[in-house]
Amino acid sequence: IAGITQAPTSQILAAGRRMTLRCTQDMRHNAMYWYRQDLGLGLRLIHYSNTAGTTGKGEVPDGYSVSRANTDDFPLTLASAVPSQTSVYFCASSLGDTQYFGPGTRLTVL
């Protein structure tokens, strides 16, 4: 069982470009989440989804969009990347109150 996979592992992106970070889980968890982690800080919630077909905004949603077409996939899109979106991005899914995290995507926007 893979759990949660994220792609790409890392990416360098020019400012203004569009980028989609992929997240897939094979645990059939209903809820999924996207976080960002900046250097030396804890994780901050960007968007979440309680179940397929629904999404919600977290603490820092501006500049990001998500979709949840099915249970397994929860992509995060940066429509026009800016340098302040340089961060490590973690996807998570949850069964009840416990979340399980993916390995992360390191994104650098120049």
Added chain:
Amino acid sequence: DAKTTQPNSMESNEEEPVHLPCNHSTISGTDYIHWYRQLPSQGPEYVIHGLTSNVNNRMASLAIAEDRKSSTLILHRATLRDAAVYYCILSRPSSGTYKYIFGTGTRLKVLA
């Protein structure tokens, strides 16, 4: 939002017990107390969680104060592989899911 306060860093000798404290004075009755750890260049890893009673699992023990305003993660015998950032998190039911609010965590250094 519920917040937690942890020391920035702690040190322990290998094979000795480690007690990692966390204050959460604004905890509400429905908030769970979760502990995760994050190894370098990895995602957070679940360690343990509880609501009111002390909890034990193969990784650690969680001691929760009677008033629930603080908790302590106990690693019974620290190893070099336990060196990580440990996050104490309150999870609160919200909009059909549980929202986690991360603090800055405690960086645990284990000395050989």
